[in-house]
Amino acid sequence: MKRTRKFAPTIAAMLILSCGTARMWADPGPDDWIELPVVINLYKGVNVTEDEAKGYIERANEVLKQAKIKLKVAKTNTDFEVGNGDANQAETEDAEAIKKGKEELKDHTEGKGIKINFCNQPIDGRPGTNGWAIHKTPVVFVRKNSDAEKEKEKTGNTVAHEICHVLTIDYDLYDAEFIKRLMYGRDSRTGTELTDAEKEEIRKEAAKRGKVEKKEAPAAPSQNKKQETALGYNSSDDSPNDVSGVKDASITSLEGDESYEMRLVLGGAFAPGQSGNYYFLLDTDNNPDTGVIIGDIVGIERAVQIFVPPGAPFAQISAFDTLNPSNTFNTMGTVILEHKFYEGDDGAPVGSTPYGHVIDWSIPIAFFEPAPSDLVSVIVGAGPMGAPGFDRFTMILDRFAGDRGPHVSTDVGLVDAAAGEAFVIFGSEFTPGAVLEVTLDDALIGAVVADPAGNFTMLMTLDPATPTDAYFLTVQDPADGAFGFAVIEVIGLAGCPADLSGAVDPNDPNYGVPDGVVDAADFFYYLDQFVAGNLAVADLTGSVDPNDPSYGVPDGMLDAADFFYYLDLFVAGCP
Known part of the structure; x- marks a missing residue:
């Protein structure tokens, strides 16, 4: 009736x-990891290739991982056109470009994610503009950085910077003291740091636009978080x-x-x-x-x-x-x-x-x-x-779940890659018969075929040299862009404790960033931190005697024992 x-x-x-x-709504918890689908537009005539765009996303992911956020390309469009059809974005074309971007998200990612437009000039007539975004609007505009030596790094950093604006950060920083911050608004484009407050803010918005998974205790597999x-x-x-x-x-x-x-x-x-x-x-x-x-x-x-x-x-x-x-x-x-x-x-x-x-x-x-x-x-x-x-x-x-579609889980949450430990990946709700790509963060590590029901079970081992860290384990159908992911902790080969910095100059973006080599940059970086009283870096031991139980155990103070302990590490080099 x-x-x-x-x-x-x-x-x-x-x-x-x-x-x-x-x-009364909950923010993502500290163990919640988020993957955001992205649709890429390459403007007709743009000086960016598909492979380069992929590299910029990989670099942006390196930056955003500190906030437990990852971008996953769901679709790439070439020869994209708005307005007069050239490779520049005129301000009179903004409304059309944003509208087309939102339509793409609606058609390909159920409205979720972010649209990234690569063009030669994000603002036509302003060749020095690296990119722009509108607070909370899921479409960004980016150009290839003109620094040939650091093009991938700087362009990827711009992508991450603009993504943060979409994810509600409503300011840029211009004072030189903020040059290492991701939200620095001038051309250095080498800053990558996000404050804890910034991480928390962008995670709130990312959770609405992406898939959310919880990293469980090591004995339990990752599982979907209802949304x-x-x-x-x-x-x-x-x-x-x-x-x-x-x-x-x-x-x-x-x-x-x-x-x-x-x-x-x-x-x-x-x-x-x-x-x-x-x-x-x-x-x-x-x-x-x-x-x-x-x-x-x-x-x-x-x-x-x-x-x-x-x-x-x-x-x-x-x-x-x-x-x-x-x-x-x-x-x-x-x-x-x-x-x-x-x-x-x-x-x-x-x-x-x-x-x-x-x-x-x-x-x-x-x-x-x-x-x-x-x-x-x-x-x-x-x-x-x-x-x-x-x-x-x-x-x-x-109301059932914001992430209907592919699901991925594992039989364990902690994998000892160094010991060659095998683990099982489970997947469901993929296209039957689809050939699926398996990635660890952005590194392709395998492929699997979905069965007639759209499911799969896959036994996997990782490269023993995989660094110890937590990772996005993503399975994607490249044909339609659909993906699911889990979060795993990996125990890899021991690192190199003496490797502390890739540069001597504090203004260099590699200062304080390990580079896989032990050299003078590491020694002088340690010396800087020792003189500055930075306990987090320089407090290494409570004794100079290898037979003392406090040897190699930080004791909350800096003294000669710490300096000579680091000197021992420096002489030993990397394994």
Whole structure:
């Protein structure tokens, strides 16, 4: 039996009976690792090859691994064109390029991930600009760095830098003291450091846009972390680039969350005295024959009204159970003007320009229960809730898991590669018969064929020389870009304790970075740290006597014992 009721616009004026403002969604835990799918566009005529682009992603991954984040290429497009079809990105072409980028993500990665555009000039007429990105918008623009000797390193660093802007870091740093930081905004492009706060921030956003796996205890295999996600783009939107243009929206949660984190992205900035009305309409059972009618939209069980008062840095959020008008929820959201950030050579324009408004808020998941369907249809648009406008689009909230599709796990969480230990990789939900590539971080280590059910079991051993570390173990179908991953700890061959630095100069990016060789750079680096009182590096032993139990055990102080202990290591060299 068809059960529908007309939803009167006057309900928006009802007394709100319950309220809340507390943030109740969980951030990724310290053992959660994240892989972000990326789609690459190579502009027609660009001076970047597919192999070079792959190398830049590998370099970006080396940088982002400190935050337990990895980029995984799902698709590469060559001869990409916008506007006049050349290899440069004109500012008048930005809207078209961003729209096409979002469409690619919607078509190939279920809206997740990030689109990376490689062009000769990210801003046409500004050849010194290395790249740009818009805070929270999943499309970035990058050029090949002009430093021939360090082209891969610097271009990959630019990719990582711009990715961080997408993942909500809303600043660049310009003072010389920050030259080693990844968010340094000038041309050095050698800085790679992220603060703990920056790592935490980008992981929150990456978890929404990627796959999340938990690194378990060594005796247990990696396993999927549940994720409920909707990421939608108004790909048919031809409205003006202002606040009447609804561009993007999202509803996300992770395992253990009490609330959905919700977001609405508008096309422009609010003019003085201007207000705005927007809505999310949820068909929680994915059935148009149930629920109520709102305007010309049928089957709605839950509705969320977003009102931005004139000049306010906040939004008034009202959520309604359309089948039970006494069940309401009220909260506040933040209204933030997002910026386009660009960085470049010394002397080139750097900084940011305003782009559009983003509204963020949260609503308890329990408010949307019960929801009998795993897939929930969500209509997002502009206008009063009782009379919705026609600048709108539909997205799907996947309540079962944000990472439907391939899954990968292992029979152990710790692998002793140095001892030749074998372990088992399990995979499921791949394309039947697909030839799959297995990578450890970005190194190809094997291949396996999915069985007729799309599953596989593979016995694997690693190169004994694999360095001791934690790794992304990824299995991908290169034909369609689909992938799954696990996280494993590897015990490799013993390292070289005397290898501390690849340069003597503190301003060199290799200063303090082991390079596999023991030479004068290592000795002088240790001496610098010893004189500076850096216990983390220079405190090596409590005794000079190899027969003393405190030999080789840091004792919390620096003295001659530490210096001579390092001297012994230096003379011994690398194994």
